[in-house]
Amino acid sequence: MKSLRYASIVFAIALLVAGACGAPATPGASASVSPSAGGAASTLVIDRDTSDLISLDPAVLYEFSAVFATHNVYETLVRFEGTDLSTIKAGLATSWDIKDTGTRNDITFKLKTGQKFASGNPVTADDVVYSVQRAIKLNKSPAFLYTDIAGLKADDVKATDPTTVVMSLPKTASASAFLTILTFTIGGVVDSKEVKSKETGGDSGSGYLLDHSAGSGPFSVDHWTKNSEVLLKANPNYGGTKPSLSGVLFKHVPEPTNQQFALEKGDIDIANDLGPEQITALQGKAGVTTVSADSLLLVYVGMNAQFKPLDNVKVREALRTAVDYDGIVKNLLKGNGKKVQGIIPKGLAGSNEATPFQADVAKAKSLLQEAGQTAITLEFLVPTGQAPGGASWSDLAAKLKSDWAAIGVTVNIKQTTTADLLATYRAQKGQLVMINWGPDYPDPDANVGPFTDYKQKSIGWRNAWDDPTIAQKGRDAALITDPTKRAAAYKDITDYVLHNGPYVVLYQPSELFGLRSNVKGFNWSSIGWAELAAVTK
């Protein structure tokens, strides 16, 4: 029995030790440092949910994580600087000139000389032509930006000399919108010599660029370990101001709480997917700062005009008028969003600052009376999960239900997965549908077209709102090249949609980040990236 007792004591200790999980260790403080990462000191570590990654090829990718990473790998002819999305600046092109040839608009780009790719190859006009033609030929997710929005065909892009590229657009396409498309990742110029050498089976090198890179940006892709991490390393041949970071590591960490913990412990530099709860928890913590940045999303309710009485413009105005927008932003979003009621988000040219609606029950009721409506019952489709800005979709729906109940409108909330909701919405079968929208490219046309043009078979169509006059005004505004005239045209359009359209635009959410205090120069652009070459730590 004595030995058993001894064994019992040993086992009890073992249990305790097992409970304490072994010897103390300091995570992240390991001695052996990955040489490719360049060491912890100069590598920026970003925790982010990167489960959306499909490819790092600029002609293929269209996912948020890939856009963020590769924006720092490939340079574009023209670009937006920092967080400003209203002024196009020079990128690989020093100048661009739009010329009306009578039947088309030709844009001539003059390239900067002396620029090199990470491989050491010079950046030439042939590379630009190859990159655009390659994206059109591959015809992957982002290709519609060239082919549908800009009406561009492969033959429309030509190099007239080693530093000059001419792109010829049909008159139906907006040259202003096309320039903004060129700032996006699809406009990334690839090293044609490098990519051609990696082609296999006519894949235009997409197999190689899936997890490698051939760009001239401040960073290049070191590796992408699926489901784990993407490492970018500084490109020594970058022609701009060299980044102070030796690398940037995107770690796939889907849980916001884990991101918060890792940030507080100093194991990472930036937490990319924080919600209001994590931001609140981080407030006042030593060594950590929080950043709230704009997004270009709009959270809205679509009102299907083919269902009575939503066909009545006064009923729609009454629903808009009854909503407590300030309450949503303050109480549900905890301030992580802005009250925006127009169809163009803040940050884009043409955004309308007007917010005429705020929980005016008396006015809403009188609008319903004018419309001859007293008791209305509607079905309200709502996604599951969390809405942009951090509130749950169900809380938003409950708030709207209560606001509308105050004016005698009963809504029956039907919560379903986003995929299901979209299937119903796309089939014009939703009555009231709450969802969000983000523009495909940073130009007002990317919102005004879908929201107003029934023929685009997008949001306007889904809500059965066919208003040919406003649709034509939208198409005309897209083609205006003078910024002042264009802004005036969009003001006119958004004012009209504000009171006549089938939308209750609820808010524009913010994006929340946690940063270690020593991280400087991190400026999030609402299009979905930060320029990491400017970041120091």
Added chain:
Amino acid sequence: MRFLGFLTRRIVGIAAVMVGVSIITFAISHVIPADPVAAALGDHATDQQIEAFRAEYHLDRPLPEQYLTYVVGLAHGDLGRSIRTRRPVADDLFDSFPATIELSLAALLVAIVVGIPAGVWSAIFRGRLPDHLVRLLSLIGGSIPVFWLGLIVIGLFYYQLGWLPGGARIDTFVEPPPSRTGLYVIDSLLAGDLNALRSSLLHLVLPALTLGYFSTAVIARMTRSSMLEVLGQDYMRTARAKGLTERLVILRHGLRNALIPTVTILGLTFGSLLSGAVLTETIFSWPGLGRYATAAAIALDFPAVLGVTLLAAIVYPVANLVVDVAYFWLDPRTQRG
């Protein structure tokens, strides 16, 4: 010959299970009222893009034809292409499976190393403090949700105490070992990289304890009850009467007999570890099959969900088969049946 017959029957059984699982999973994933195309292409897709996508994944074909295409692909080792990652499902599974195996084996090790002694200890001190302690911990282990436990241990051992890493398979700035088995601990040993070994072992502790706690509880309770049964047997009295030390009586005569039912449930335990990995891997940012399955399910990525299900459907009965084969040899009575 009797053994060969047994083995053949079991393998045929596994094949039948596979066919059944594939039909049921395929049917469920294709009749539920959710559209994978909307999930994959989102809000902005045009009608043309949707049609092209349906054609690419044969979603425009009748259901029996889709199943036939799938089965023909399976026969050629093709599990289809993931809707979410756009890669062959087989490649995705190949990438993520070793991480899950490593985690499940570590959790199984925890369950055996802690569960069996705890059960024995509890039985020996029946009705006394050690017994109450083990039973209480087993009760908690059997009822605590894995995701909650995971968050608690991360909060305590990583965030508060800083003793252990809170996620991933290896430290951020430690180079993973060259892949031979895909199991970092084994690969680090093979490469002789002690730093990677240390880091990967430390990263295993919290997820393995979290995942293994439930199995530990089951094994402890099973060992306790069978040990109690064995302790009252005549041969135990005889052993003591022979003058053997209590340690020998318990370990050689008691535990050996008490272990047989425990071994039987190890196969089931391994299966439950795989399913538990879904939540554990998500919480611990563990790049394994469980996290892949979660992401696939959210994205309505049916080919990937089918691939994971089929893989689990193989692992579960194969683990049981291994146990049964061991049992066949361990307990001669089973050979008579």
